[in-house]
Amino acid sequence: MDDLRLKRYKDKINYIIDKIKDLSRETKTELEKDGLFYALQTSIEAMMDIIAMLNKDLGIPVKDDAANISRIIEKEKLEPILGEDLKKANGLRNILVHRYNDFDEELIFNSVEDVKTLLFKWLDIVEGILDEVFEH
Numbered sequence: 001m002d003d004l005r006l007k008r009y010k011d012k013i014n015y016i017i018d019k020i021k022d023l024s025r026e027t028k029t030e031l032e033k034d035g036l037f038y039a040l041q042t043s044i045e046a047m048m049d050i051i052a053m054l055n056k057d058l059g060i061p062v063k064d065d066a067a068n069i070s071r072i073i074e075k076e077k078l079e080p081i082l083g084e085d086l087k088k089a090n091g092l093r094n095i096l097v098h099r100y101n102d103f104d105e106e107l108i109f110n111s112v113e114d115v116k117t118l119l120f121k122w123l124d125i126v127e128g129i130l131d132e133v134f135e136h
Helices: 003-020 030-057 065-075 080-098 105-135
Strands: none
Touching (some): 003 030, 030 065, 065 080, 080 105
């Protein structure tokens, strides 16, 4: 794989880190709340982009988000619960994107720390996979 592809991964990783490192469920204004929701949404989207990219680069056919998660978990022999957590985070992203009628803001606020922990854990795993993929 080339340096440009690795740079795309690094850009997405850095984007996620920048968006979530100081993220707090505490918001004082509508603008802060919107910023929180946007940071979560786009960080999870970047995570899904990384998963699709890894699938492609590992020779796994790219499908829908849930299938991509399942396939990378299986291929890398990762804990199945990680895959379930990634799928839940993607569901949260869908809620944020579509702002469904019964949109429960507390669900989002209560998920902030769990999503941050999940994304940081996932990024550690991604770094390991990238080290393997790009050293060959």
